[in-house]
Amino acid sequence: MRKTSTQAAKLPLNTILQGDCIAQMNALPEGSVDLIFADPPYNLQLKGDLHRPDNSKVDAVDDAWDQFSSFAVYDKFTREWLKAARRVLKPDGAIWVIGSYHNIFRVGAALQDAGYWILNDVIWRKSNPMPNFRGKRLTNAHETMIWASKSEKAKYTFNYEALKALNEDVQMRSDWVLPICTGHERLKDAKGAKAHPTQKPESLLHRVLIGTTKPGDVVLDPFFGTGTTGAVAKMLGRNFIGIEREDAYIEVARARLARVRKLDEADLQVTQPKRSQPRVPFGQLVERGMLRPGEKLYSPRGDVAKVRADGTLAASNARGDHHGSIHQVGAALEGAPSCNGWTYWTFRREGKPVPIDYLRQQIRSEL
Amino acid sequence: MRKTSTQAAKLPLNTILQGDCIAQMNALPEGSVDLIFADPPYNLQLKGDLHRPDNSKVDAVDDAWDQFSSFAVYDKFTREWLKAARRVLKPDGAIWVIGSYHNIFRVGAALQDAGYWILNDVIWRKSNPMPNFRGKRLTNAHETMIWASKSEKAKYTFNYEALKALNEDVQMRSDWVLPICTGHERLKDAKGAKAHPTQKPESLLHRVLIGTTKPGDVVLDPFFGTGTTGAVAKMLGRNFIGIEREDAYIEVARARLARVRKLDEADLQVTQPKRSQPRVPFGQLVERGMLRPGEKLYSPRGDVAKVRADGTLAASNARGDHHGSIHQVGAALEGAPSCNGWTYWTFRREGKPVPIDYLRQQIRSEL
DNA sequence: TATTAACATGAATCCAACG
DNA sequence: ACGTTGGATTCATGTTAAT
Numbered sequence: 001m002r003k004t005s006t007q008a009a010k011l012p013l014n015t016i017l018q019g020d021c022i023a024q025m026n027a028l029p030e031g032s033v034d035l036i037f038a039d040p041p042y043n044l045q046l047k048g049d050l051h052r053p054d055n056s057k058v059d060a061v062d063d064a065w066d067q068f069s070s071f072a073v074y075d076k077f078t079r080e081w082l083k084a085a086r087r088v089l090k091p092d093g094a095i096w097v098i099g100s101y102h103n104i105f106r107v108g109a110a111l112q113d114a115g116y117w118i119l120n121d122v123i124w125r126k127s128n129p130m131p132n133f134r135g136k137r138l139t140n141a142h143e144t145m146i147w148a149s150k151s152e153k154a155k156y157t158f159n160y161e162a163l164k165a166l167n168e169d170v171q172m173r174s175d176w177v178l179p180i181c182t183g184h185e186r187l188k189d190a191k192g193a194k195a196h197p198t199q200k201p202e203s204l205l206h207r208v209l210i211g212t213t214k215p216g217d218v219v220l221d222p223f224f225g226t227g228t229t230g231a232v233a234k235m236l237g238r239n240f241i242g243i244e245r246e247d248a249y250i251e252v253a254r255a256r257l258a259r260v261r262k263l264d265e266a267d268l269q270v271t272q273p274k275r276s277q278p279r280v281p282f283g284q285l286v287e288r289g290m291l292r293p294g295e296k297l298y299s300p301r302g303d304v305a306k307v308r309a310d311g312t313l314a315a316s317n318a319r320g321d322h323h324g325s326i327h328q329v330g331a332a333l334e335g336a337p338s339c340n341g342w343t344y345w346t347f348r349r350e351g352k353p354v355p356i357d358y359l360r361q362q363i364r365s366e367l
Numbered sequence: 368m369r370k371t372s373t374q375a376a377k378l379p380l381n382t383i384l385q386g387d388c389i390a391q392m393n394a395l396p397e398g399s400v401d402l403i404f405a406d407p408p409y410n411l412q413l414k415g416d417l418h419r420p421d422n423s424k425v426d427a428v429d430d431a432w433d434q435f436s437s438f439a440v441y442d443k444f445t446r447e448w449l450k451a452a453r454r455v456l457k458p459d460g461a462i463w464v465i466g467s468y469h470n471i472f473r474v475g476a477a478l479q480d481a482g483y484w485i486l487n488d489v490i491w492r493k494s495n496p497m498p499n500f501r502g503k504r505l506t507n508a509h510e511t512m513i514w515a516s517k518s519e520k521a522k523y524t525f526n527y528e529a530l531k532a533l534n535e536d537v538q539m540r541s542d543w544v545l546p547i548c549t550g551h552e553r554l555k556d557a558k559g560a561k562a563h564p565t566q567k568p569e570s571l572l573h574r575v576l577i578g579t580t581k582p583g584d585v586v587l588d589p590f591f592g593t594g595t596t597g598a599v600a601k602m603l604g605r606n607f608i609g610i611e612r613e614d615a616y617i618e619v620a621r622a623r624l625a626r627v628r629k630l631d632e633a634d635l636q637v638t639q640p641k642r643s644q645p646r647v648p649f650g651q652l653v654e655r656g657m658l659r660p661g662e663k664l665y666s667p668r669g670d671v672a673k674v675r676a677d678g679t680l681a682a683s684n685a686r687g688d689h690h691g692s693i694h695q696v697g698a699a700l701e702g703a704p705s706c707n708g709w710t711y712w713t714f715r716r717e718g719k720p721v722p723i724d725y726l727r728q729q730i731r732s733e734l
Numbered sequence: 735t736a737t738t739a740a741c742a743t744g745a746a747t748c749c750a751a752c753g
Numbered sequence: 754a755c756g757t758t759g760g761a762t763t764c765a766t767g768t769t770a771a772t
Contacts, residue, residue, distance in 0.1 A: 045747040052743085053762045055703040061745050071479060100745060101488035101513070105479065108472025112438060120505045121468040123490050125542050126744090131763040132538060134748040135527040138487045139764080141540035143745075144511075146468070160502040171499060173508035175492050175542070180744060183767050198745050211505075283533030287570040288546070294634035309577055309603060309630065310529040310637040323638075325536055366494050366546060485747080522750085527762095538763070641761065642750075648759095694759060707760050 011218060014234065014257075016242040016250050021222035024243045025084040033088045033241070034157070034217035036095040037208060037229045039200060040081065041066045042103045043074045052133050061197045065245070074103065078110045081222060086114055086150060088220065094119070094156045096208055098145045098200070108146055116148040119156065123175040124204060128182075147212065156212070163211045172211070178203045187226050187252050195252045196226045205232035213238050227253030234260045280360045282326050282341065283311025290359045297326075297345040298353060303333050305345070313345075326356070378585060381601065383609040383617050388589035391610045392451040400455045400608070401524070401584035403462040404575060404596045406567060407448065409441075409470035438473065445470075445477045448589060453481055453517060455587065461486070461523045463575055465512045465567070475513055483515040486523065490542040491571060495549070514579065523579070529637040530578045539578070545570045554593050554619055562619045563593045572599035580605050582635055594620030601627045604635050645734055647727045649693050649708070650678025657726045664693075664712040665720060670700050672712070680712075693723070 011032055017024045044066055050058040068074040085095060095116065097107050112118065122145040129141040149156040163172035178201055185202060187195040205228050213219060215237040221229035224242030226249050233240040234257060244250050285291045286307060293309040305315035305322075313329040315322050322332040326341025342360060346353035378399055384391045452462060462483065464474050479485065489512040496508040516523040530539035545568060552569060554562040572595055580586060582604040588596035591609030593616055600607040601624060611617050652658045653674060660676040672682035680696040682689050689699040693708025709727055713720035 042745055043747090044745060046745095047747070049704075050746065050748060051704055051762090054741095055701070055705070056742080058746075058748095059743075066745085100747095101475070101485050102745085102747060104488075105472045105475025105513075108468070109476045112472065118468050120507065121471075121511070122505065123492070123509055123542065125490070125492070126765095128744080128765040129540070130744045130746070131765090132746080132748060133763055135531075135538065135762055136525060136748045137746090138489065138514075138530075139538050139540040140487065140746065142490055142542050144488070146472075147505075158503060163505070171502070171506045173496070173506045175490065175509050179766080182744070182765095186744095194744090279535070281533060281535040281537075283535070284545075284570075287533065287573045289552070289569060293630045306634065308637065309573075309635050310526075310532040312532045312638055314633075314636075325532065519747085646751085646759080692759075705760075707762090709760070 011239075012241060013218065013239045014230075014241075016224060016227070016230070016244055016253060018247075018250060019243070019245060021243045021245075022081050022084045025081070025088050025220075025222060028088045028220075028241070030087050031090050031093075032218065033220045034090055034093050035209075035213050036085050036089065036093070036220045036222065037205065038081075038085065038095065038097045038221065039198070039223050039225065040078070040097065040099070040103070040107070041068070041223075042100050042198075043068050044100075044102055050133065058130075058133075059194075059197070063197060071106065075106055075110065078103075078107055079114065082107075082110055082114045082116070085220075085222060086116065089150045091150060092155045092157075094147065094149045094154065094212060096145055096147050096212070098124070098143055100140070100143050104144045104146070111146060111148050115151060117150075117152040117154065118146060118148045119158075120147045120174050121145070122147060125175050125177045127177055127179045129180065145208075157214055157217075159211055159214075163207070166207065166210065176204070176207060178207075181228075187256060189248070189252070196249055199226055200228045202228055202232050205229055206236070209233060209236050209238055224253060225249050227256050230257050231260045235263050237262055278364060280363050281311065282356070284363065285356065285359050286311045288363075290362070291347060291356070295347065297347055297356065299330065299333055299344060301333075305329055378606075379608060380585065380606045381597075381608075383591060383594070383597070383611055383620060385614075385617060386610070386612060388610045388612075389448050389451045392448070392455050392587075392589060395455045395587075395608070397454050398457050398460075399585065400587045401457055401460050402576075402580050402586045403452050403456065403460070404572065404586060404588050405448075405452065405462065405464045406565065406588075406590050406592065407445070407464065407466065407470070407474065408590065409466060441470065442473055442477065445474055446481065449474075449477055449481045449483070452587075452589060453483065456517045458517060459522045459524075461514065461516045461521065461579060463512055463514050463579070465491070465510055467507070467510050471511045471513070478513060478515050482518060484517075484519040484521065485513060485515045486525075487514045487541050488512065489514060492542055492544045494544055494546045496547065512575075524581060524584075526578050526581075526637060528640050530574070532638045533574065533577065543571070543574060545574075548595075554623065556615070556619070563616060566593055567595045569595055569599050572596055573603070576600060576603050576605055577637065582632075591620060592616050594623050597624050598627045601629055604629055604632070644731060647730050648678065649723075651730065652723065652726050653678050655730075657729070658714060658723070662714060664714055664723065666697065666700055666711060668700075672696055 044061055046060050099107050124143045126141050129139055132139045181199045181201040189195045209232055218239045219233045220241045222243045224244035227242055230240040230242050291307050293307055295307045297305045303315060303317050305313040312324055313326055315329050317333055322329045326345055327339050330339035330341045330344040342357040345356045377396060466474055491510045493508050496506055499506045548566045548568040556562045576599055585606045586600045587608045589610045591611040594609055597607040597609050658674050660674055662674045664672045670682055670684050672680040679691055680693055682696050684700055689696045693712055694706050697706030697708045697711040709724040710722060712723045
């Protein structure tokens with residue numbers, strides 16, 4: 001049995017507190033919480049509208065709670081809630097904060113300044129991010145989480161074996177590939193619109209709570225939103241405390257939590273999705289020096305193509321000049337609708353032809 | 368030919384400057400560099416000789432102050448070199464900084480405070496990281512890079528199509544999977560030990576330079592180390608300037624650079640954007656008689672527009688009467704914010720619909 | 735009912751050249 | 754400098770409509 005301290009008994013466990021998170025945290029007893037998961041406003045600074053190439057409009061995060069007039073204002077807010085959070089943490093407690101490049105550097109610096117001790121930064125690699133529609137930057141395909149203990153000396157909880165088991169018996173890495181929250185999991189309001197613009201997937205919280213809490217622990221979420229943290233905590237037999245300002249979110253969260261059932265031990269066995277063969281872009285052979293720009297590739301019928309610095313090929317034959325991917329140039333040379341460039345092209349090693357697919361296998365074996 | 372400005376002529380191109388990077392950057396002409404790649408140190412090892420502002424010695428017991436003070440020293444260093452770096456950047460220049468959770472949050476916040484404009488944070492996901500031997504944390508399997516322009520308004524270089532080509536025709540994401548630097552690429556000193564503790568892989572710099580520089584650009588690396596930035600820059604036909612303090616690293620870097628050969632111009636060619644093709648006014652199709660005034664164009668949904676002698680269109684549908692450019696009328700018919708008239712409209716040739724873009728291609732091929 | 739195609743959408747600091 | 758206009762730009766996944 002787990003001992004329940006006198007303080008913990010006074011905690012408003014498994015409820016949602018309405019109001020400002022700083023005030024609400026300050027009203028909680030000091031040193032009473034095992035883990036905090038925080039998804040604060042990111043302070044996005046969006047200018048005009050954005051449209052997809054099909055002219056549909058992107059539903060942007062333009063809510064009032066994400067508006068800050070300057071970095072200074074955002075920093076002040078961040079430092080204040082981090083201070084209040086640190087007070088309610090047990091001495092061996094820890095915190096997770098999630099963010100994007102808009103805010104995460106300021107949050108990370110504030111964490112360090114406040115005396116937290118960073119344990120890892122963890123990258124949530126989204127398997128299905130929104131593309132960059134205008135082609136002006138890299139696809140923003142990840143978010144960053146910082147995992148930190150209350151102090152350098154804290155004996156934080158880390159379930160190494162559990163995470164290893166979740167990861168096909170190899171150590172869990174600092175980058176997690178998980179899909180964004182869509183489909184039935186995505187909560188809708190009465191009108192069928194998304195109830196919250198930034199609902200996090202339960203899979204993310206599942207991994208966080210399995211990895212860094214024990215059953216019965218108290219998990220506090222000061223930016224509760226629609227209650228993903230609470231739902232997963234309840235499911236996994238942890239206690240939660242949520243703090244949220246907006247009526248609409250609280251209402252959705254309450255209904256959600258009422259539907260959640262605590263899982264039996266047996267149900268906690270998570271089935272891992274099978275890993276499909278990772279896609280290896282041909283360009284990576286060039287970047288990694290396995291093939292050099294200018295090097296020649298040969299087709300089965302003796303055509304020659306030159307590799308370029310961006311991983312495209314250039315070749316010519318009676319049909320004309322061709323430029324493009326290994327597949328496109330192969331198809332063009334053959335006059336075929338398509339072509340598998342990996343098996344079509346060979347390079348010369350010690351005078352002998354070697355299929356480029358050999359190099360792809362080499363990369364895959366490293367992954 | 369690429370124009371060489373007077374300032375650029377005075378730059379110490381393709382050399383290594385020895386000394387403190389701040390002093391050396393301040394000695395370079397203002398606004399003279401296209402790109403900076405920086406891998407700053409993060410273990411400054413200040414704890415040994417730390418003094419408070421009043422010159423009293425730091426009590427080792429006072430951990431919190433020690434930590435804060437050491438952050439303050441690191442921040443001061445960071446803000447100073449970032450300021451010097453920003454001065455030497457051209458107005459449309461950009462910077463990359465790489466780091467880990469020990470320092471990257473402080474660097475990111477300092478970048479924003481200095482007026483840089485973050486474009487992406489990029490995760491270098493290591494395919495072969497060092498495991499966490501003690502099993503006390505997650506395997507630290509990535510490093511973070513920040514890509515930022517000199518200012519919000521800067522027209523930074525981004526070779527979207529080249530990076531897309533490198534990634535098998537899918538737009539490049541913010542997470543890059545690349546192996547760490549090992550094997551033959553890892554430079555050794557006379558005793559066979561690794562010459563530099565954090566040598567970066569050339570594949571990483573390849574992607575950075577292909578993606579965010581043009582041939583002939585000036586790339587500055589203020590923490591040159593063993594010269595990975597210089598080696599890849601030379602290979603890819605970019606100019607470099609390296610700054611390094613340590614004799615030993617400079618020596619290794621010089622020998623390394625001497626071995627590098629620049630690739631042929633043809634192999635440095637990279638997939639070009641459509642925008643780089645000459646602009647063809649629609650009116651030219653009419654002037655050339657490829658389309659006649661009064662001829663009918665058809666929209667995908669069957670609306671009809673008539674070509675007028677000045678190259679404008681006139682059409683009407685339920686939304687009303689419309690007159691203007693091919694783009695404007697297309698957008699008006701669709702009720703869309705914009706429309707690419709070239710791909711929207713078709714004309715009839717031998718009874719079959721042909722996109723008007725076909726005629727544009729015909730003109731372009733004559734140029 | 736089964737299969738296929740069309741449609742919808744996600745934390746986004748998302749244009750450039752010309753007059 | 755500033756306003757106007759041409760015209761370029763998307764990936765994975767889940768849901769709904771159509772065949």
